[in-house]
Amino acid sequence: MSHRKGGLQGERTCKLIRRALIELVEEKGFAEVTVGEIAARAPVNRATFYRYYRDKYALVEEIFQDVVSELSAGLGPTGQVATRERIVGWERLFEHVGRHHRLYAALLGRRGDPWFAARLRERCVELARDRLRTVQDAIPGAGRDAESDDLQLVLAANMILGAITWWLEHHRPRSAHDMAEAVVRFATQGYFDALGIGTAQPG
Structure with a gap:
């Protein structure tokens, strides 16, 4: 707080x-x-x-700032890290959401505040952009396409919020570790492979 x-x-x-x-x-x-x-x-x-x-919106703004501070502190290392380390970082994220599950469920759910969800999505994009920049800076000759990066980061942010919202709406049926593994698998394998149907073959 x-x-x-x-x-x-x-x-x-x-x-x-x-x-x-x-x-x-x-x-x-x-x-x-x-x-x-x-x-x-x-x-x-x-x-x-x-x-x-000042009003109920200022209250939500403060909650948002505190949430972002805790999220930023728990994301783990950036860069080209092993899959196991990525899972640990995502597990910390879901543990954080689990500790504050009533708050997240209330503000991200159907009866929540659209502003909070939109700002959290924006912040996820900002955090991912900062971390991507760190990775790119560490790779000699890595090219950048800002427009392409933004699209990928928005897709990633929607995936994160979608996973969190599903977890909360279903009363956290999987452990934080299982959720972390699912997110990392989806992110690294891609949509078709994560669903077990493989890459579509040309007709």
């Missing part, structure tokens, strides 16, 4: 407000939630809510 004035009491209040938001989004959807309802559920008075947040 972002540092806020008020010490431990302020941190506790922000946790209560976040928890109230998640519960209300689960119950009625983000669009229908009001500041008054968040304050009542926390429970704090409206003046206390506004001491920390």
Whole structure:
């Protein structure tokens, strides 16, 4: 959680407000939630809510920033690493989502906030672009096609968010490790091979 004035009491209040938001989004959807309802559920008075947040969108923005910070810290090494190391990095990602599953399920689900999903997708693209640049810089003579890179990164970001959303909507039926293996297999083998149908042959 972002540092806020008020010490431990302020941190506790922000946790209560976040928890109230998640519960209300689960119950009625983000669009229908009001500041008054968040304050009542926390429970704090409206003046206390506004001491920390301008509105419910500012609350989601702070949650987003904290999520991005934790995601960035746990992604693991960049570059041409072994498959096992890639799986470890992705496992950390799914473990992170699992620790905060109610938050992610509430804000990424059907009743969630489209802004949060869009910003998280954008951030996934930004992180992937930074990591790709690191790899390309380490390979002598590696060419770059910015337009092609952007398309690939958007496809990758949609795959990541799709995998996370499926995992949450189905109540995490597979372990974080199994999800990591599936993502790495799909990313390295490609669509047809990952599905076990092989590359289409010319007719």
